[in-house]
Amino acid sequence: MEIPHELTDITAPWIDEALGVPGVTAIEVTDIGEGTGIFGQLARVSVTADGDAPSSVVVKLACTEPANLAVAQALGLYQREIAMFEHIVDDAPFRSPTCHLALQDPEGPFALVMEDMSVDYEVGDQVVGATLEQAETIVDAVAGLHAQWWERPELEGFDWLPVPNAPTYLAAVPGIYRAGVPVFVAEWADRVPAAATDLVLQVEPRFEEILDATAGGPRTLIHGDTRLDNFFFPKDGSNEVAFIDFQLALQGRGASDIAYLLMNSVPTEIAADQWENLLRRWLDRLGELGVSGYDLDDAIAHYRTAALYLLSGAMSLIGTFDSGNERGAAMTEAYTLRSLNHVVDIDAGAVL
Numbered sequence: 001m002e003i004p005h006e007l008t009d010i011t012a013p014w015i016d017e018a019l020g021v022p023g024v025t026a027i028e029v030t031d032i033g034e035g036t037g038i039f040g041q042l043a044r045v046s047v048t049a050d051g052d053a054p055s056s057v058v059v060k061l062a063c064t065e066p067a068n069l070a071v072a073q074a075l076g077l078y079q080r081e082i083a084m085f086e087h088i089v090d091d092a093p094f095r096s097p098t099c100h101l102a103l104q105d106p107e108g109p110f111a112l113v114m115e116d117m118s119v120d121y122e123v124g125d126q127v128v129g130a131t132l133e134q135a136e137t138i139v140d141a142v143a144g145l146h147a148q149w150w151e152r153p154e155l156e157g158f159d160w161l162p163v164p165n166a167p168t169y170l171a172a173v174p175g176i177y178r179a180g181v182p183v184f185v186a187e188w189a190d191r192v193p194a195a196a197t198d199l200v201l202q203v204e205p206r207f208e209e210i211l212d213a214t215a216g217g218p219r220t221l222i223h224g225d226t227r228l229d230n231f232f233f234p235k236d237g238s239n240e241v242a243f244i245d246f247q248l249a250l251q252g253r254g255a256s257d258i259a260y261l262l263m264n265s266v267p268t269e270i271a272a273d274q275w276e277n278l279l280r281r282w283l284d285r286l287g288e289l290g291v292s293g294y295d296l297d298d299a300i301a302h303y304r305t306a307a308l309y310l311l312s313g314a315m316s317l318i319g320t321f322d323s324g325n326e327r328g329a330a331m332t333e334a335y336t337l338r339s340l341n342h343v344v345d346i347d348a349g350a351v352l
Contacts, residue, residue, distance in 0.1 A: 180315025
């Protein structure tokens with residue numbers, strides 16, 4: 001199949017072929033991705049059909065911004081998401097959208113056609129930030145994924161699932177971090193604690209060292225992008241949180257997923273007050289699911305190390321990537337300010 005490059009390229013015949021259910025007569029494409037992510041275009045496609053096609057689907061395409069696309073291709077993000085659907089998602093201990101079609105061209109074009117979950121679920125809003133109850137629900141769900149893959153030797157057979165210090169990451173991420181530092185100092189330093197600026201500058205010459213440290217054990221399969229926009233909450237009030245967006249999945253330490261969630265998606269005051277409680281909750285849930293031999297002191301050290309590395313997310317948003325529209329700018333602001341405050345609140349510099 002030909003792969004659309006832009007949302008405007010999606011047609012009724014293409015959706016008909018993607019679904020494999022003849023009879024699609026008309027579609028309506030609505031952009032739902034602006035301001036929610038940097039590596040993809042996302043649309044809800046309403047479907048009119050004579051056959052048994054769903055009334056709507058979600059289509060995800062590769063991004064079009066040159067800088068964002070170059071990083072996505074260098075890190076193999078599109079191939080990785082397709083592989084997650086092929087090898088992991090069906091047996092995962094969480095709800096995810098059914099994937100109707102997954103295509104990726106080595107030259108760059110990429111497409112997923114997925115179930116539209118908006119009828120029964122509501123997506124989180126990263127700009128607003130997670131409530132404590134939402135954060136607890138996500139922590140419990142992510143712990144299920146971590147426990148399922150904790151130190152499993154099969155992970156080493158997934159050559160599409162890198163470790164944090166894989167050569168592609170070492171080639172790309174330190175430069176992204178360093179490109180953001182002067183922008184941060186010039187435009188953001190007066191908006192965060194002085195200790196946060198000190199940490200940003202301390203990390204810069206040691207970024208590769210920190211990156212290597214995050215690649216230590218114990219390893220599991222981590223989502224890698226546990227921000228609130230990537231979680232759906234059931235409208236019926238149950239706790240069956242659903243996961244989307246697997247482009248940044250890694251073999252790594254599970255504490256990184258918890259740090260990422262609290263750094264950029266939980267309001268600063270809640271994160272400062274509750275991070276240890278939520279880390280304990282994650283550990284308790286791992287224990288309930290059979291994980292042993294991993295204590296709180298190690299988890300805290302790994303959480304702090306991950307938080308220092310994850311400052312690269314804030315540096316990338318302010319220094320490298322195009323964040324899109326007004327909502328994207330608001331997300332960049334929330335992400336950056338929360339992250340820089342959080343590394344101070346948790347004394348992340350203690351691991352340096």
